[in-house]
Amino acid sequence: MKQLALLSFLFFSLSFFPQETEDYMDLLSDTxxxxxxxxxxxxxxxxxxxxxxxxxxxxxxxxxxxxxxxxxxxxxxxxxxxxxxxxxxxxxxxxxxxxxxxxxxxxxxxxxxxxxxxxxxxxxxxxxxxxxxxxxxxxxxxxxxxxxxxxxPYLIEPKYKYGEEALMRYLRKNTFYPPELSHIVGGKVVVSFFVDIDGNIVDVKQLKTSLIDAFDEEALRVVRNIPKGSFIPGKRDGEHVRFRMRMPINFKPSFLKQNNK
Incomplete structure (x- = not known):
């Protein structure tokens, strides 16, 4: 399977506090x-x-x-x-x-x-x-x-223990471009997850689809497989809390390495 080299890697947090995330916010009603x-x-x-x-x-x-x-x-x-x-x-x-x-x-x-x-x-x-x-x-x-x-600071975001460059290298090494899609121009998947108070990635979900199932599944797989405890937990007002994060992953054939895994 051919290895994916990411053109760019964007990684940023979306703190769930104090943003509203409830599913009732479009309602004006009684209790x-x-x-x-x-x-x-x-x-x-x-x-x-x-x-x-x-x-x-x-x-x-x-x-x-x-x-x-x-x-x-x-x-x-x-x-x-x-x-x-x-x-x-x-x-x-x-x-x-x-x-x-x-x-x-x-x-x-x-x-x-x-x-x-x-x-x-x-x-x-x-x-x-x-x-x-x-x-x-x-x-x-x-x-x-x-x-x-x-x-x-009031908010301190989670960080990959070994630095952002190391996280980029991990993704480059472990994210693969499905060979059956070599004729596809590419796609972008946005994955959301939480970093818990122990530095583990949990509740991994697809936030934005590439409209191609194989890309979506591969993006979810590589994020779920990031080793446990790889992150320094985030803090809110001095206390460790779960942080919601999101990670865009770009699949671009023009940046594929030619070797097969």
Missing amino acids: IWLNASRKKIQNKDSAVYFAILSKENPESQKVISKTYFVSGQIQKVVNYSSLKPKTIDGKYQLYAENGQLLYDADYKNGKRHGQLLTFWKNGTPKRIDNYQDGEFINGTCFDIDGKEIEYF
Whole structure:
């Protein structure tokens, strides 16, 4: 089987927080019951959360999304200037089940604009970051007792342990162009996955098809076979979290090596 040499390799993360990923965001209705993954369900007895979406007024495009724990305690409040396209505008807030505010950020036209505040569970400020039109300006971090500490970024993306060049080499070596498709000009597949808190790739899915099954299957195969623990886990506000990533893989016959595997 001929080996694929990638013309280019693009690798970048899509943090799932604070972006909305729920499948109910096009709905304006009464109570929406949600499971732990915030997917809409019909059986309220299995719900972990419920949400209510409402317009600021009938003529306005502005929408307020409020998510609650099943206990009735508010869990999240997000303001949108519109849902199509989905644009956060105003406050985005997250709460613990005891009512403690954990995250409070200002947005303008879909970008952070103003302050991003996070809090320890005891209510002590954890960070105060300032943004303008989506650009980080400055920030301060604090320990649980309120003492200022060395600053660390709110989001730290996962990284391949051995560097991006090594990851590119791995893909070049292990991604193959199906020989039965040598007459095809090429294709591009976008694969999504999560890097978990142990640095493993999980939940690999096809985000964008090449419209050719063999390309799609090969892209999924090579990503799934990346060895466990190959990534340094990402962090959000100093804590390891799952990060959603996406990886475009280009199949280009003009860049095939001539040797067979």
